[in-house]
Amino acid sequence: MSSAVAHRTPPAQKPAANPAFVLATASATCALIVLDTNVVAVSLPSIARSFHASFADVEWVVSAYMVAFAACLLPAGALADRVGRKKMLLLGLAVFFVASLGCGVAPSAAVLNVARAVKGVGAAMLLTAALAVIANTFHDGPARMRAWAVWGTCMGVATTVAPLVGGVVTQWLGWRWIFLLNLPVCAVLAWCASRALRESRNPAPGPLDAAGSLLFGVALALGIWALIEVPAGGLASWATGARLVACALLFGAFIQSQRVRTHAVVDLGLFRQPRFVAAVLAMFGYAACAQVMMTFLPLYLQNAFGLSAVAAGVGMLPFALAMVVGPYIGAALGKRIPALALLSAGLLLIALGNLLTALMASGERYAWVALGMIVTGLGAGILNGDTQKAIMACVPPDRTGMASGISTTTRFTAIVTSVGVLGAVLAARTHAAFVAATPLTPDVKAALDAGFMSRVLAGDTAQATAHLPPMLRAALTSAAHASFADGFAAALCVAGLVAASVAVGVWLLAGRAEALRMRGVASNG
Secondary structure, eight states: OHHHHHHHSOOOOOOOOOHHHHHHHHHHHHHHHHHHHHHGGGGHHHHHHHHTOOHHHHHHHHHHHHHHHHHHHHHHHHHHHHHOHHHHHHHHHHHHHHHHHHHHTOSSHHHHHHHHHHHHHHHHHHHHHHHHHHHHHSOTTHHHHHHHHHHHHHHHHHHHHHHHHHHHHHHHTOTHHHHHTHHHHHHHHHHHHHHHOOOOOOSSOOOOOHHHHHHHHHHHHHHHHHHHTHHHHOTTSHHHHHHHHHHHHHHHHHHHHHHHOTTOSSOGGGGGSHHHHHHHHHHHHHIIIIITHHHHHHHHHHHHSOOOHHHHHHHTHHHHHHHHHHHHHHHHHHTTSOHHHHHHHHHHHHHHHHHHHHHHGGGTOHHHHHHHHHHHHHHHHHHHHHHHHHHHTTSOGGGHHHHHHHHHHHHHHHHHHHHHHHHHHHHHHHHHHHHHHSOOOHHHHHHOOTTHHHHHHTTOHHHHTTTSOHHHHHHHHHHHHHHHHHHHHHHHHHHHHHHHHHHHHHHHHHHHHHHHHHHHHHHHO
């Protein structure tokens, strides 16, 4: 009888989702990704010391995550539309949880990097699902604007505190806890998501472009692999050449596939618009020349100044705090100058900041280095939000999903490419400066093994010189620190010149876009 009554009784209606709780859950999920992306940089020297890892191994700790992240963003968004955003977010948290556990208990650098790659896949699932949840919950109007403002604030706070959190956890608990502390956070977020989120999906999703996504991901991985192995194998080695050729061929195949597919992962037609190309180029320049410094700054502060992990985290605060202030400056300037001109100005600030930091990097005067960080951070803060807005302004409302995917993929592709390129510059210049500054007597040559410079670059100078006599150890340690500062300055010079070149490119494209607009006005008139 009771079962029959229960069968006839209509199920209780689920209470409406609390928009504030949904926003808090989705924003916290995105903040976890930003925090995890930036917090690991401070721990790289500790990881190198733990595994006696090479510089290439340390670069892969960042690059394995970024390559997987960048390669999976577009297909993850399409999958979220198909299977449901809530389901994709919960699945992403599960992948992120398992990968974080794998990172925390990794017995070797190779296992750590594989776990980092899996973590990048989970992060791509989380980011695309969380952004779709926010967009689906808050529709046009003031509520939507407030929601994105809250989301942006969470991202800014996560970026600001990441270096300090990384330093504190690494020094007081050990680098493994940077990953293990994600476990309870993922559990809490999964509980919140299961309670707060309503399922939503695209009722008429297009077919997935699995082939295009695979071509892009493999091409990107091969290109980064080639760049990271340049310091060890040389640019002229057959292995490096083969990887670069394969990368170029696969990228060519990817572009061709996008031209012929009806439901391509990237609409190449958008790149016929000068304004869109300028905005994407600005995003690439910003990520490649400013955000990548979040990877190399901690290595520099710990190698050149001999700072602890906590001190290095504190030492990065000028850059992080300037990134928080930058958007307000950008908003004020945006009322007076065109959007693309503002992007050019932000890139020029990044160029100036990088070159100023490079000029002061070898002087061992932190105050001047911090000034350069502030200038770079202000330019980065201006571009952080304005590049996204400029890209979205170039497409109609029904194409914003693809445009957002292109924007985010461009950002992380630029970071991982820049890690490879600037890492190669850093390694080459550090090695050359060390050889020039150190008299390579037979005793010194006998004392230095083949992996000495690679361990120095990774932040493992203490272990690299531990077997040497005290006087020789002190001399080589001093030379290694000074050489790393020279290498860091060289990498910053390249970043500064690239940022300035991109600023000029954006300016020229802005002029072309304006000329096309005026021609259209004249023809319509």
